[in-house]
Amino acid sequence: xxxxxxLRVAAKMFIPFILMFGLYVQLHGDFGxxxxxxxxxxxAAAVILYAIVxxxxxxxxxxxxxxxxxxxPLGVLIFAGVGVWSMINGGEYLNYNVLxxxxxxxGTYDAVHGQHWGVxxxxxxxxxxxxxxxxxxxxxxxGRGRPQ
Amino acid sequence: xxxxxxxxxxxxxxIRTRNLFAVVVLSGAYSFLMASVMIILxxxxxxxxxxxxxxxxxxxxxLGALYLTKIHEDPPRFSAAIPLIVCVATGAMLxxxxxxxxxxxxxxxxxxxxxxxxxxxxxxxxxDIPNIVTAVLASYRGFDTLGEVTVVFTAGIGVLLLLxxxxxx
Amino acid sequence: MNQDVVTELADRPLLEAIATSYNYWxxxxxxxxxxxxVVARSNMIKSLVGLGIFQTSVYLLYLSPGKILGGxxxxxxxxxxxxxxxxxHVLILTAIVVGVATLALGLALTVRVHEAYGTIEEDExxxxxxxxxxxxxxxDAETTP
Numbered sequence: 001x002x003x004x005x006x007l008r009v010a011a012k013m014f015i016p017f018i019l020m021f022g023l024y025v026q027l028h029g030d031f032g033x034x035x036x037x038x039x040x041x042x043x044a045a046a047v048i049l050y051a052i053v054x055x056x057x058x059x060x061x062x063x064x065x066x067x068x069x070x071x072x073p074l075g076v077l078i079f080a081g082v083g084v085w086s087m088i089n090g091g092e093y094l095n096y097n098v099l100x101x102x103x104x105x106x107g108t109y110d111a112v113h114g115q116h117w118g119v120x121x122x123x124x125x126x127x128x129x130x131x132x133x134x135x136x137x138x139x140x141x142x143g144r145g146r147p148q
Numbered sequence: 149x150x151x152x153x154x155x156x157x158x159x160x161x162x163i164r165t166r167n168l169f170a171v172v173v174l175s176g177a178y179s180f181l182m183a184s185v186m187i188i189l190x191x192x193x194x195x196x197x198x199x200x201x202x203x204x205x206x207x208x209x210x211l212g213a214l215y216l217t218k219i220h221e222d223p224p225r226f227s228a229a230i231p232l233i234v235c236v237a238t239g240a241m242l243x244x245x246x247x248x249x250x251x252x253x254x255x256x257x258x259x260x261x262x263x264x265x266x267x268x269x270x271x272x273x274x275x276d277i278p279n280i281v282t283a284v285l286a287s288y289r290g291f292d293t294l295g296e297v298t299v300v301f302t303a304g305i306g307v308l309l310l311l312x313x314x315x316x317x
Numbered sequence: 318m319n320q321d322v323v324t325e326l327a328d329r330p331l332l333e334a335i336a337t338s339y340n341y342w343x344x345x346x347x348x349x350x351x352x353x354x355v356v357a358r359s360n361m362i363k364s365l366v367g368l369g370i371f372q373t374s375v376y377l378l379y380l381s382p383g384k385i386l387g388g389x390x391x392x393x394x395x396x397x398x399x400x401x402x403x404x405x406h407v408l409i410l411t412a413i414v415v416g417v418a419t420l421a422l423g424l425a426l427t428v429r430v431h432e433a434y435g436t437i438e439e440d441e442x443x444x445x446x447x448x449x450x451x452x453x454x455x456x457d458a459e460t461t462p
Contacts, residue, residue: 025196030277032392033192035285037414041200048208072304076297083294094290115275119286122293129297130414133304134205137421140311141212144428152343159350159370168362175366182373189384190391190401194376194409201417206369209417213362213424217431231357239349246341250382260385264402272393280391280403281410289407296411303418310425 011053018046026127030116036123040130048138056142068135075129082121094118151185168218172210179203193281340381347374359439361427365420372416379405379412 026039051059083094089109091098096118097111158178165171179202186195267284277283285293351374354367383402391403431437434445 029282030279032279033196033281033390034279035193035282037410038193038196038200041197041205045200045204069308072301076301079294079297083290094294096287096290111274112276115277115283115287118290119275119277119282122286122290123282126293126297129300129304133300133418136304137307137425138208138212140307140425141209141216141428144216144311144313149339152340156343156346156350159347162366162370163350163354163358168360171363171366175369178370179373182377185377186380189380190389191380191383191406191409192390192392194380194406194413197410197413198373198376201413202369202373205417206420209421209424210362210366213428216428217362217437231353235349235353235356238352239345242345242348243342246338246345249338249341260383260402264383264404267403268391268400278393280393280400281406284403284407285410292407292411296414299415300418303422306422307425310422310429 036126040127044131044134071132075125078125176203176207344377361437365423376409
């Protein structure tokens with residue numbers, strides 16, 4: 001099966017680059033187009049490509065179902081946790097200006113730095129949930145099997 | 149303009165095709181063309197999302213569903229005259245509605261003056277993030293993004309509830 | 318390209334109207350054809366694809382007025398004066414992701430319906446459900462004195 005070999009070799013060469021591109025899109029979401037949603041979908045697409053070429057059993061060994069199912073609520077928790085952190089520091093829910101304390105006068109906050117941290121954490125939460133959900137849905141569809 | 153005409157042509161193809169596998173391939177091409185149109189409209193974030201989500205995940209999901217159901221669509225049982233008349237009438241009314249729209253691409257339309265201009269002017273000073281869309285999405289409109297993440301979470305749980313066979317891990 | 322076309326045809330009113338409104342008309346055509354697929358076709362998967370087409374036409378409808386001729390993408394760069402409006406981009410980003418979530422749930426429901434009824438054509442399912450209702454009504458009429 002020459003075609004099988006071509007697919008396997010090509011997939012093995014591509015998948016690390018796809019994962020790296022997904023990471024790039026996530027972390028450079030502040031400076032160019034990108035952000036959590038696109039990066040989550042790209043990373044899910046890399047795992048789906050692995051599952052399509054190498055089989056579902058190989059994919060579930062590498063990225064197990066329980067891990068993927070735990071990722072789904074974890075992202076929402078991170079996102080909501082940033083909001084709770086804002087409330088603990090005295091601001092409203094999801095007010096990023098109050099996340100970080102400024103150096104000198106006690107009680108003031110570093111607004112711009114807080115915005116950076118807030119956006120960074122929120123995008124990580126989005127990435128985790130989107131990747132988890134896309135992979136969960138894919139595993140559910142392919143794990144169902146035709147009715148007998 | 150050529151891209152838009154191609155979009156319309158692909159849509160007609162999707163309506164007429166009966167083989168659902170061909171419909172899936174055509175919808176992937178449609179998403180790709182839509183992403184190109186969005187880049188021309190200066191919406192680069194949206195184009196990246198539409199390309200990855202529409203041409204990537206959508207195609208995989210519909211193929212997965214096709215594997216579990218069937219591939220061919222039966223010929224329509226009832227005549228399609230009434231839906232066609234209704235749709236053409238709706239389209240005519242909507243086209244009549246576009247006569248009053250402001251010309252394409254001007255900077256003084258109501259949609260471009262108020263909040264959009266404020267975001268462009270203020271986001272550098274308040275958040276220091278070059279990508280204004282990310283700044284608006286995560287900071288100015290953070291609640292909407294929280295709601296969106298919750299919707300994605302709910303969809304994942306819903307699909308799990310519907311399709312999981314309890315008993316295997 | 319749109320700007321050159323518009324300035325060339327500025328003295329021919331009908332052509333100018335067509336050139337500036339062409340995207341709105343294509344948007345409306347896509348919207349109407351998506352609506353037609355949902356209403357007139359009874360195969361569930363095709364209806365879901367038609368719903369997706371309808372949704373993408375709405376994205377075009379939102380994005381078109383946000384574009385400013387001569388502007389650039391709303392990412393702050395050196396040397397760019399005019400930026401396109403970023404607000405519709407944010408709304409449409411959310412809408413795209415919600416759309417794919419809806420598609421996934423709809424497809425999962427379609428798979429379950431296929432397992433329960435053996436078909437995914439809505440007219441056949443209506444017939445099967447009617448037959449079942451008649452059968453149940455018949456049994457109830459027989460058993461009640």
